Amino acid sequence: MIFRSFVLALTAAAAMAPSVHAQAQPAWPTRPITLVVPQAAGGTNDIVGRLVAQKLGEVLGTSAVVDNRPGAGGNIGTQLVAKGPKDGYTLLMTISSTQAINPSLYKNPGFDPIKDFKPVALVGSVPNVLLVNPAFPAKNLSELITLAKAKDAAYQYASAGNGTLNHLLGEMLNSMAGIRLQHVPYKGVAPAMNDVMGGQLPIVFASLPSALSQIKAGKLRALAVSGEKRSPALPDVPAIGELVPGYNGTLWIGLFAPADVSADVLAKLQDGMRKALASPELRQKLEAQGVEIAPPTSPEQFEKLMQDDLAKWGRIVKTSGASVD
Template sequence: MRFTHLALATLTALSASLALAQGAFPSRPVTLVVPFAPGGGTDTGARLVAQKLSLKWGQPVVIDNKGGAAGMIGADLVAKAKADGYTLLMGNIGTQAINPALYKKMPYDADHAFEPVSLVAELPLVMMVNPQVPAKTVKEFIAYAKTQPGRLSYSSSGAGGSMHLAAEMFKSGSSTFVLHVPYRGGGPAIADLIAGHVQLSFATVLESSGHIKSGTVRALAVTGDKRVPALPDVPTLAEAALPGFNSISWIGILAPAGTPKDIVDKISADVREVLAADETQRKLTDLGALPKGSTPAQFQQLIANDRKRYTQIILDKKIGID
């Protein structure tokens, strides 16, 4: 029986590689799973890349939003999908680097469930408040929060995501106490910030720049080590109040473990090609993302490095999922 399973697995891999050699991949629609609700930074980036890949491949790349459990529901769906390149994951720093460091139990083995394909973009975050909050700067917000302990709240895309970690790092660095309200993605988290149900949020510039420019939220600072071209007048948190603060997100494509290397390499090369196009670069940059393709090996190393970094941050700052 073991020999039969091995033979079948070998035959599947050989068939997939042969199909690729014949120029047949993809010969049908590809599903790109976004493990968050529509409207967030991961979703926005995924839709842009899916559109470009659809044009290049001559096959639809269909977005499937499967939000919940800090991205683990959608990630688990891909981890258990057939390893043939037709079901892919648009993961992010939360699903691939933070969750494994934060959650003791996950529905899949984070170390072996995926084949990294390519980084897509780095996503700086922005600290935002509802316009009704009487704070125009980070220092003013810190002072205000200290007069309202436990009465203010912040939204995130889910426990363990980059929005959550950035907010907890801010709370630790500023000695403030703001309640955490997790959502199923960045889109709903920002919607409730706009509605005034929460007062604060840290979200990607990619998903937030339109709301900031329209005035429905107020940007106080960006979280990276340099200002963002899409929001040139918004200072970094390090400039504004907390020297050394640096916390950004990223998004990237992964395939189920066992996907043939030929297919992984083809998808990776095609992703890098569409990301290098001037129009794609301009669209992502204008929205506040920093487009960056990579090889599978480079993406794997980034995931490993960030997991190590966030494991230490979570331990040092005693960050939990409650």
């Protein structure tokens, strides 16, 4: 009887052991999550990051906050996440211009976009817009190309800085349309747009979310969007690809985790983002900013997109001769 009672006690203890062990492992997440945005507040990535952070926090049962770490074209914030904690509480909300262009633009950007990160979710894409001052004589892209080909001195176009996406969009248009627009770099897209609105320069490329209010107010005229197709936010504005076949300069926005994050935490993040992006409320808010929500995309598909963009923009950077170092 004593032996039987001892065996039963051992059996009960063994059955309880897994649950005791499981209780000792706290569920993830147990504290707030930080989405590092390697661009300044008020830009496209910041706008999208704050909307995504709010919904992701709700889905995961915690809070998620945005931490803006601008500098070096996005390299500073990206390095911070690559070299930071691998526990899933510090993530990178970034854009293709930083993740896919900077490795070609900088001799040492301080991170490897493939080796240092794991894709969590592709959020969506945002076209840039080719904008002109309302007094500029060209009313559409065809007229701009005609004027640019006829003019001896090149028209100037503003960008957010040397090597930025809106700089390279102009270089790609020069190459593919056979024109010569002269690049003038600024320290950010806001001052670039301000000078075009003020008449100091005639042309600027800017992301749709950052320019939409000025377009609607009539302060800037949109000639074309930079994708292969029109944007639902500007259905009457043609795509550059309609006139210049093959032209496509759409910006994507995505969430990444450090490469060494545990598989369990990564899976929870990926599932959380799937649920967040399925939210009609979040989708409506993003679409109102000109973001085209990505179709369901696996992490493998997202990584393939990034590898393709690394090759594409690497060729454009080489052709343009752009360099920050």
